[in-house]
Structure formats: structure tokens, C-alpha cells
Amino acid sequence: MGFWETSGFNYHTFADLPERKLIVLINAMTREDIIEWLIWNDPNGIYHDEHSLKELGNILTRSEGIEILLRQIEENRVT
Template identity: 55%
Template sequence: MTLPEDRLLTEVRAMSREQLIDWLSWNDRNGIYRDEDSLAEFGNLMTKEEGEEIMFRQIMSERDGWDGRMDSKQIY
């Protein structure tokens, strides 16, 4: 994903929770994102907002110079 940071954030926020789960599961096969796995492992479900942060962080952490922020919130 080579979109500028603001455009990437818009795209991530436009995704449904299910789309986020699908992308996160594809991108990180060892992660626990699917509801049944999350309930079994942690006893709760990932919210849409948590999924947005995780996806954004996973993409942006690969970019040089990223300051760890999503909008003005520190997430990394």
C-alpha cells in the first residue's frame, strides 16, 4: 500500500469490520483476529476501531519516517 498516509487512513476507515478482519488475517497469518479465535484466546472481540489501528500500524510501520501516530493519536 503506497497511498499517502491521509488517503490510507480514509481507506482503512471506510472498510467494514469484516473486511478489516479478512485483511489482517491475510497479512498476519499468526495473528488472532477472527471472532472465534479471539473469544477462545482472549475472551473478547476486536472492535472495528482496534482493527483500524492494527491495520494502519501494520502498513505504516513498514514506512521510513513514520512517527507512530494515526491522526494525532500515538498508536505505536
């Protein structure tokens, strides 16, 4: 079972967490968990390995996924 099935968080509540808690949880996530959230948040993005290889010639690494995830959350926060 992945992060989303065991953590008790859904995509929305996860994105609304304070930054410190968010970082702790992200560190517990796998690359696949991160990609799952990215696909939910940005369905037009290129995150699936097959699409990424075809369009970009490589796959999204875990660290790249974390960077994108954090940026998307920050961009969507209301100040």
C-alpha cells in the same frame, strides 16, 4: 460485496497508499474488511472472532482493528 471486491485495490497496493488516502479508505471499510486485511498481513495473528474469543475472551472491535492495521502498515513501510 465487500471493500476488496469493489474498491479495485489489492492488499499490497492498499498498504502502499499515502496516509491521507489510506485514512479515507479505511473509513469506508467494515470491521470484516479490516479483519480480512489483518489476516492476510499477519496470518498468525488472532483476528477471527472464534479464535479471539477462545484465546482472549473477546472479539476485535473495528476501532482496535483500525489501530492495528495502521500500526502494521507503518511498521512495514520503508523510509
